[in-house]
Amino acid sequence: MEIVVLIKQVPNTTEVKIDPKTGNLIREGVDSIINPDDTHAIEAAVSLKEKYGGRVTAISMGPPQAVDALSEAIAMGVDKAILLTDKPFAGADTWATSTTLGKAIEKVGKYDLVIAGRQAIDGDTAQIGPQVAEYLGIPHVSYVAGIESVEEGRIIVKKAVEDGYQWLRMPFPCLITVISEINQPRPFHLARLLDACREKAPIEVWNLADVGLKVHQAGLMGSLTQVIKTFSPKSKREIKMLNGDVRSQVRELLSQLKQKKLI
Amino acid sequence: MGIWVNKELCNGCKRCLKACQYNAIELVEGKAFITDRCTLCCACVEFCKEKAILSDIPPREVPDFSQWKDVWVFVEQRDGKVLKVGLELLGMAQELASALGENVVGVLLGYNVASKAELLLKYGAQKVYVADSPELEAYSTLPYTRVLTELVNAHRPSIFLIGATILGRDLAPRLSRRLAAGLTADCTELSIDPQEKILLQTRPAFGGNIMATIANRFSRPQMATVRPGVMEAKEVADPKGEVINVDTHIGPQDLIVELIKYQKEAKAGVDITEAKVIVAGGRGMGDKEGFESLWNLAHLLNGEVAGTRVAVEEGWIPQSRQVGQTGVTVRPELYIACGISGAIQHRAGMMNSRYIVAINKDPHAPIFQVADWGIVGDVREIVPLLAEELKERLGRG
Numbered sequence: 001m002e003i004v005v006l007i008k009q010v011p012n013t014t015e016v017k018i019d020p021k022t023g024n025l026i027r028e029g030v031d032s033i034i035n036p037d038d039t040h041a042i043e044a045a046v047s048l049k050e051k052y053g054g055r056v057t058a059i060s061m062g063p064p065q066a067v068d069a070l071s072e073a074i075a076m077g078v079d080k081a082i083l084l085t086d087k088p089f090a091g092a093d094t095w096a097t098s099t100t101l102g103k104a105i106e107k108v109g110k111y112d113l114v115i116a117g118r119q120a121i122d123g124d125t126a127q128i129g130p131q132v133a134e135y136l137g138i139p140h141v142s143y144v145a146g147i148e149s150v151e152e153g154r155i156i157v158k159k160a161v162e163d164g165y166q167w168l169r170m171p172f173p174c175l176i177t178v179i180s181e182i183n184q185p186r187p188f189h190l191a192r193l194l195d196a197c198r199e200k201a202p203i204e205v206w207n208l209a210d211v212g213l214k215v216h217q218a219g220l221m222g223s224l225t226q227v228i229k230t231f232s233p234k235s236k237r238e239i240k241m242l243n244g245d246v247r248s249q250v251r252e253l254l255s256q257l258k259q260k261k262l263i
Numbered sequence: 264m265g266i267w268v269n270k271e272l273c274n275g276c277k278r279c280l281k282a283c284q285y286n287a288i289e290l291v292e293g294k295a296f297i298t299d300r301c302t303l304c305c306a307c308v309e310f311c312k313e314k315a316i317l318s319d320i321p322p323r324e325v326p327d328f329s330q331w332k333d334v335w336v337f338v339e340q341r342d343g344k345v346l347k348v349g350l351e352l353l354g355m356a357q358e359l360a361s362a363l364g365e366n367v368v369g370v371l372l373g374y375n376v377a378s379k380a381e382l383l384l385k386y387g388a389q390k391v392y393v394a395d396s397p398e399l400e401a402y403s404t405l406p407y408t409r410v411l412t413e414l415v416n417a418h419r420p421s422i423f424l425i426g427a428t429i430l431g432r433d434l435a436p437r438l439s440r441r442l443a444a445g446l447t448a449d450c451t452e453l454s455i456d457p458q459e460k461i462l463l464q465t466r467p468a469f470g471g472n473i474m475a476t477i478a479n480r481f482s483r484p485q486m487a488t489v490r491p492g493v494m495e496a497k498e499v500a501d502p503k504g505e506v507i508n509v510d511t512h513i514g515p516q517d518l519i520v521e522l523i524k525y526q527k528e529a530k531a532g533v534d535i536t537e538a539k540v541i542v543a544g545g546r547g548m549g550d551k552e553g554f555e556s557l558w559n560l561a562h563l564l565n566g567e568v569a570g571t572r573v574a575v576e577e578g579w580i581p582q583s584r585q586v587g588q589t590g591v592t593v594r595p596e597l598y599i600a601c602g603i604s605g606a607i608q609h610r611a612g613m614m615n616s617r618y619i620v621a622i623n624k625d626p627h628a629p630i631f632q633v634a635d636w637g638i639v640g641d642v643r644e645i646v647p648l649l650a651e652e653l654k655e656r657l658g659r660g
Contacts, residue, residue: 011469088302088304093445094436094446095439095440095443095445095446098440121470122468122469122470123448123468124448124449124467124468124470124588125436125448125449126432126436126448127432127435127436127439127446127448128436129436130404130433130436130437130440131436131437131439131440133437134408134436134437134440134441135440139404139405139519139520140404140437141404141520142429142432142433143429143433156523160429161429161430162341162428162429163341163527163528164525164526164527164528165525165526165528166522166524166525166526167522167523167524167525167526168520168521168522168523169520169521169523170519170520170521171519207284207285208285208302208304209285209286209287209300209301209302213302214301214302214303215302215303215304216303216320216323221323223445223481224443224444224445224479224481224482225445225446225447225464225477225478225479225481226477226478226480227475227476227477228463228476228477228478229475229476230468230473230474230475230476231473231474231476232472232473232474233467233471233473233474233607233610233611233614234632237619237632237633237634237635238635239621239631239632239634239635239636239637240635240636240637241631241636241637241638241639242636242637242638246640246644246645246648247648247652249638249640249645250638250645250648250649250652251652253620253636253638253649254649254652254653254656256636257597257618257620258656260618262540262596262597262618263564263653263656263657
C-alpha cells in the first residue's frame with residue numbers, strides 16, 4: 001500500500017498573543033508544532049502500513065523550518081518526506097495550496113491512499129483535503145473517525161456526522177481527512193528523531209520547478225482569494241458597569257433587563 | 264505567452280545560467296536554452312547583458328465578470344427537513360442582493376423535497392432550483408458536486424453561500440475546486456464593497472485571535488461558507504418567486520463512494536442554538552455544584568445552560584452545551600456569562616447575542632469588552648442572589 005500523508009506546521013495557536021498596539025500576531029516565542037489533526041493522519045498512515053505493508057510518504061508545504069515537522073513525522077514511522085519550499089509558494093490560498101500539493105503527489109507517483117488532517121488550527125478551513133482530491137480526480141471522505149477495513153483495492157471508513165456515523169466504501173486511489181477520534185498518535189521514536197536531527201533523514205526538498213509549476217500558478221500569484229486586511233476582533237458594544245452593593249447591582253440589572261423586555 | 268532566447272543576440276556568456284535558481288537554462292550549441300523546468304519567474308531577463316532573453320508575460324488582470332449575477336444559497340436538508348442555517352444564509356443573501364441590485368436564489372437538493380421550496384421563498388429566495396432525485400436523498404460528495412457544477416455553469420451566479428456544517432465543509436471545497444472558484448471558510452461577516460461591488464468576506468484566523476477580510480477578485484462565483492447561528496433568518500412579508508425543477512445527470516463515476524451503513528445517534532442534551540436565553544458558566548463557577556445555581560437561574564428565565572471548553576473538560580456540562588470556536592455558535596436574545604473570562608475562542612461563539620450580561624470577579628476580564636451590562640464580583644454569591652431577586656420579581660407579576 002502506497003500512502004501519502006499531507007501535513008502542515010502551524011504555530012501553537014493556544015499560545016498566540018496579539019500586540020495590543022499594532023493588532024498584529026506576536027509569533028516570537030510561540031512554538032511550531034505539527035497541526036494536531038495531522039498527527040492523527042500520520043498515525044493512521046503508519047498503522048495501515050504496519051498492517052498491510054507498503055510505504056508512507058509525508059509531504060508538507062511551508063518555510064524551510066517546516067523540515068522540523070517532517071523530521072517528527074519520520075520519527076513517527078514515515079518512510080520518506082518531501083518539503084515543498086520556495087518563495088513563490090508563499091501567500092497561497094487553498095486553491096494554490098491544493099494545486100501545489102496535488103502536483104507534488106502526482107510527482108511522487110503511484111499512490112493508493114492520501115491522508116490529511118481535517119483542518120489546521122491556524123486557518124481552520126478544512127478545504128485542502130477535498131480540494132486536493134478534486135485536483136487529483138479521486139474520491140474523498142472527510143471527517144473520518146475510523147478505518148474499518150481495507151481489502152481488494154477498497155477501503156471502508158467511518159465518518160462522523162452531526163447526527164451519528166456513516167460507513168462509506170470507496171475504491172483506491174482515494175483521499176480521507178481524519179479527526180482526532182480516529183486514533184492516538186504514537187510518541188516519536190527517539191533514535192529516528194535523532195537521525196532526523198543529524199540530517200540523516202530521508203527528506204527531499206522540492207521547489208517550484210521540481211513540482212512543475214509556473215510562478216503564476218503558486219502562492220499569492222496563483223491564488224484566487226486575497227486577504228485585503230486583518231484586524232483584532234473588536235466589539236461595538238458599550239458596556240454599562242453596575243455599581244453599589246451586590247443586591248442593588250442585581251436589582252439594577254433586573255430592571256434594565258425588564259426595560260428591554262428580556263424578562 | 265512565455266519566455267524565449269533570441270539566439271542571434273545570445274553570446275553564450277552563461278550569466279543567465281547562474282541567475283536561474285531553478286536550473287532551467289542550459290547551454291546548447293553555445294547558446295542559452297530554456298528547459299521545461301522554467302517557472303516563468305523571469306529572473307534571467309534582467310541578468311542578460313545582451314538583452315537576448317525576452318518575455319511577453321502580461322501582468323495579472325481581473326477578468327470581466329459582468330455576466331455573473333445573483334446571490335445563491337445552498338439550502339441543506341437532512342431527512343427532508345430544511346436546516347436553519349440555510350434560512351439564515353437567505354437572510355444574509357437578501358442584504359447582499361439588495362446592495363448589488365440582484366436576486367436571491369435558493370438551491371435545494373434531495374429526494375421528495377420539492378414541497379420545501381415554498382419555505383425558501385418565505386425566507387427571501389426569489390427563485391428556487393430544486394434537484395429532486397433518489398441519488399440525492401442522502402448527501403454524497405460527488406453527486407452533489409455534479410449537480411451544483413452544472414447549475415452554476417448554466418446560470419453563473421456572482422455569489423454562492425453554503426452553511427459550514429459537516430456537509431457544507433465537505434461539499435464547498437470540492438465544488439470550488441471543480442468550478443475553479445475561490446472559497447472562504449467560516450465567514451462571520453459578509454458585505455458588498457460599494458466601489459468594486461465585490462463580496463468582502465470576514466473570518467477569524469489563528470483560533471479567533473485575528474480577523475481577516477478576504478476578497479475573491481479573480482474568479483466567480485465568490486464562494487463562502489458561514490457557520491450556523493452567525494447570520495439571521497428574515498421572513499419576507501410577501502413571498503413570491505418561481506420554483507424550477509432541474510434535471511440531474513449523475514453518472515456511475517459519481518456513485519463510487521457507497522454509503523453502506525448510517526447509524527444515527529440520539530445526541531444527548533439539547534440544541535442550545537434554539538434557546539432565547541442562555542445562562543453560561545466558565546472556570547469561575549468552581550465546580551459542578553457551582554453550576555447548580557446556573558441551572559436554577561436558567562430555569563427561571565426559561566433558558567438553557569451552556570458553558571466554556573473548560574466547563575466541558577471539567578465535566579460540569581456535556582459537550583453539546585459548549586459555546587465557542589470548538590463548540591457551537593449561539594445568538595440568543597440574552598446571554599448571561601458567569602465566571603467566564605472571555606477567551607477569544609469563547610467570544611467567537613456568543614458575541615452576536617442580542618444582549619450580553621457579564622459577571623466576573625476580574626474587572627479586566629475580556630468578557631466585559633463584549634457585554635452590555637457588567638457586574639464585578641463573586642459569581643457564587645451573585646448568581647443565587649440574581650435568581651432570588653428574579654423569583655421575587657416574577658412572583659410580584
